[in-house]
Amino acid sequence: MGALSIGTILLRDATLVATFDDAERELAGGWIAIDGNEITSVGAASDPAPFAERSIDASGMVLVPGFVNTHHHFYQTLTRAVPAAQNAELFDWLVALYPIWARLDPPALRSATAIACAELLLSGCTTASDHTYMWPNGCTIDDEIAVASEIGLRFHASRGSMSIGRSKGGLPPDACVEDESAILADTARAIERHHDDARFAMTRIVVAPCSPFSVSENLMRESANLARAYGVHLHTHLAETLDEERYCLERFGCRPVELAERLAWAGDDVSFAHAVHLSPAEVRRLGDARTGVAHCATSNMRLGSGIAPVRALVAAGARVGLGVDGSASNDSSHVLDEVRHAMLLQRVFGGAAAMSARDTLRLATRGGAAVLGRDDIGALAAGMAADIAGFRLDGLALAGGAVHDPLASLVFCRPPGADFVMVNGRTIVEGGGFVKFDVARTVAEHARHARKMIVP
Numbered sequence: 001m002g003a004l005s006i007g008t009i010l011l012r013d014a015t016l017v018a019t020f021d022d023a024e025r026e027l028a029g030g031w032i033a034i035d036g037n038e039i040t041s042v043g044a045a046s047d048p049a050p051f052a053e054r055s056i057d058a059s060g061m062v063l064v065p066g067f068v069n070t071h072h073h074f075y076q077t078l079t080r081a082v083p084a085a086q087n088a089e090l091f092d093w094l095v096a097l098y099p100i101w102a103r104l105d106p107p108a109l110r111s112a113t114a115i116a117c118a119e120l121l122l123s124g125c126t127t128a129s130d131h132t133y134m135w136p137n138g139c140t141i142d143d144e145i146a147v148a149s150e151i152g153l154r155f156h157a158s159r160g161s162m163s164i165g166r167s168k169g170g171l172p173p174d175a176c177v178e179d180e181s182a183i184l185a186d187t188a189r190a191i192e193r194h195h196d197d198a199r200f201a202m203t204r205i206v207v208a209p210c211s212p213f214s215v216s217e218n219l220m221r222e223s224a225n226l227a228r229a230y231g232v233h234l235h236t237h238l239a240e241t242l243d244e245e246r247y248c249l250e251r252f253g254c255r256p257v258e259l260a261e262r263l264a265w266a267g268d269d270v271s272f273a274h275a276v277h278l279s280p281a282e283v284r285r286l287g288d289a290r291t292g293v294a295h296c297a298t299s300n301m302r303l304g305s306g307i308a309p310v311r312a313l314v315a316a317g318a319r320v321g322l323g324v325d326g327s328a329s330n331d332s333s334h335v336l337d338e339v340r341h342a343m344l345l346q347r348v349f350g351g352a353a354a355m356s357a358r359d360t361l362r363l364a365t366r367g368g369a370a371v372l373g374r375d376d377i378g379a380l381a382a383g384m385a386a387d388i389a390g391f392r393l394d395g396l397a398l399a400g401g402a403v404h405d406p407l408a409s410l411v412f413c414r415p416p417g418a419d420f421v422m423v424n425g426r427t428i429v430e431g432g433g434f435v436k437f438d439v440a441r442t443v444a445e446h447a448r449h450a451r452k453m454i455v456p
């Protein structure tokens, strides 16, 4: 641990501490006591706070559990707003971008990871799951893990894959796909090298074939076997678009959820990104199996994919969190934006009471933790990881909102970013800026890589 994370810390005098604990306590004038990387107690102004070696003034802020982003593709920060893919639906969007992504190399992947992690952190996110499914030109999951670890984000790295190229009837060009035995061998290597099962783990590996239209049924099955042999989680895209549904019906004679179930992809170690096009019976089955769903509202709007039945999934017992999805289909890694969009999108067909600001923040905290299979993040309570985001309430965006409801105003008014972010007891952001991360240098380097992707 670095100098900033040693010993006991008291975050004190917050305007509000929104715990998202089991009792959903919101503590006015609240404080959070931390020892090392763990929260030891929380309280309101009227509760006596323990002595700490260091104290941090949180006055004028609302403190929330660091947000959990359950689905992303870090490398896609290099191809935001690419003109050919600005107005396309998913399959055409992919066809436009695959050849560009085939130029990804390790320095570009590291730079993209730094940009995504920095943007996530500044939006109040402290844990993210990334899903990279192409590893061209020597890229490895180690590139991403090294960068995320250095910047200090809690990271679930999904070892994604594609194995069915165009010559075999798949969507991606052959240059973007890998041999299935090589995929499984590298996934096992990544788990053995990086996966940490322990409480407060900073790095976990997830087994993550890209989607039913880019890998074989055999790889889906073998991936599930591998993940269960090691006790790690499974993740893939599912039921995102009607094109996918048609493809599944034609190729496999069944709908996406049924295909997943046939391949043993159901249960509390499985999560699906999107799950937009579900029948009521499929919603019930996902709920009964406690399968996870990464809801990506912005991406679903951006690609015109549809509106996921989020309320029904939560009611059925599915684990539901939020994901910003890849930065080429969002084109932002701002988790608070995602919270706002998730709330608004449910209201489009469900009415103004379909989802509240607190409901949606709960998805971004406790919900996301559940999707990633973690009970040590997502709430501010004794025994939880010291992952905390603080938002100042005196900025322009919250004027006239924070005075009425500081917590809900984070969603309705959406401030530009967090002012304080702590991950695992380490202060990463203070005063709205990074303690030690050079944004300007990283953005300049990233722009060079992004240009190279288009004009090699």
Ligand SMILES: [Zn+2]
Pocket (backbone or CB within 6 Å): 071, 072, 073, 131, 237, 273, 325, 326
């Ligand atoms: Zn995605």
